[in-house]
Amino acid sequence: MKAKPRSLLGTSIHSSYTRQQALARAKEEFAGAIEPTDSPRLDAELLLCHVLSVTSASLYTWPEKPLMPEQWQSFWHLVQERCLGKPVAHLLGQQGFWSLVLQVDASTLIPRPETELLVEVVLDLNLPVQASVIDLGTGSGAIALALASEQPQWHVVGVDQSAKAVSLAKINAHNCNLERVSFYQGDWAQGLVKDANKPLHCLVSNPPYIDAEDPHLNQGDVRYEPLSALVADNQGMADIDTIAKQAVHLLAVGGWLAFEHGYDQGLKVAKLLTYLGFNLVVTRKDHNGQDRVTFGRWSGKGPDK
DSSP: OOOOOGGGGGGGOOTTHHHHHHHHHHHHHHSSSOOOOHHHHHHHHHHHHHHHTTHHHHHHHSSBBBBOOHHHHHHHHHHHHHTTOOOOHHHHHHHTTEEEEEEETTSSOOOGGHHHHHHHHHHTTTTOTEEEEEEEEOTTTTHHHHHHHHHHEEEEEEESSSSHHHHHHHHHHTTTTTTEEEEEEETTTTTTOTTTTOOEEEEEEEEOOOOOOHHHHHHHHGGSOOOTTTBOOOHHHHHHHHHHHHHHTEEEEEEEEEOOOOOTOOHHHHHHHHHTEEEEEEEEEEEEEEEEEEEEEEEEEOOOO
C-alpha cells in the first residue's frame, strides 16, 4: 500500500533546503502518495514557482538558492494537498489556456489542453470579420475569451446556468482585458431569440458529456469539479442533443455548430448533426488520437423538410 502523505512536522526536512532539493523532495513525496501524480516534476515546479513568484527558468538558473522558512512551509503544504489528489489548478487558483491565464475554482471545469482543439476549429471556420459567436456552458469563460483574444472584432457571448461560473468568467474577462465579451446566466440557448439583423454565425459548446456510470468520475481532477458540468443523461448525449436542436432555430443559414465531446461519441454527434440538417459535418481528433470535436454547417433545412 502506498504511504500516506506526511505532515510538515513529521518530516526531517528543514527550511535550509535549496530550490533543487525542495523539488527533489516533492517528487519523492508524490511518488509515495496514495494517488501518485502523473506529472511529478511539472507539479512540483508549478507549486514552487507559485510560492516563490518566479518562473520555472529561475528555478534552474539559481537552483542552490535556499528557501525561507515560510516559503518552505507554504510549499510543503501545497505538496501535501496535491498528494491527496487536489488539482494543481485549484491549489494555484489559476490555469493556463490558449494564450491566457484564467482564474479557476471549484464552481467550474478546469480548462484542459484538449479543449484548445475546439478553439482551433472555430478559428479555422472562416467566419465573417464581425462574426457573432455564442459559447454555451462557458464555465470559466475559457473558450469565449480565447476566441475573442484572437478575433477582436467578433461579438462573443458566453452563457452558463451557474451564477458562480458567470461571475468567474466576468472576472477572467476583466483580468485578460477582454471585457467586451459578455457573459449571461441561462439554460443553454433557451431564451435566446433569433435576430435577422444580428445573425448568429457560430454556436460552440463544451457541454457535459460523461455517462453517469463512467468509472473515471471517481478518479483524478474530476472529483473536485461540479458533476453538473461533467455528467449528462442518455449516456452523456442529452445536453449535446438539446443544444443541437436549439441551434437549428438560432443559427443563420451557413452558420456553424461545434462541440467538444467524449472519445467514443464522435459518430453519434456526427449522425445527430446530419439528421438535424447540418452539412459538411467533420469530426477532429485530439493530440491523443481520440475523437474530440465534431462540427457542421447549418443548411437551413431540417429533417422534416
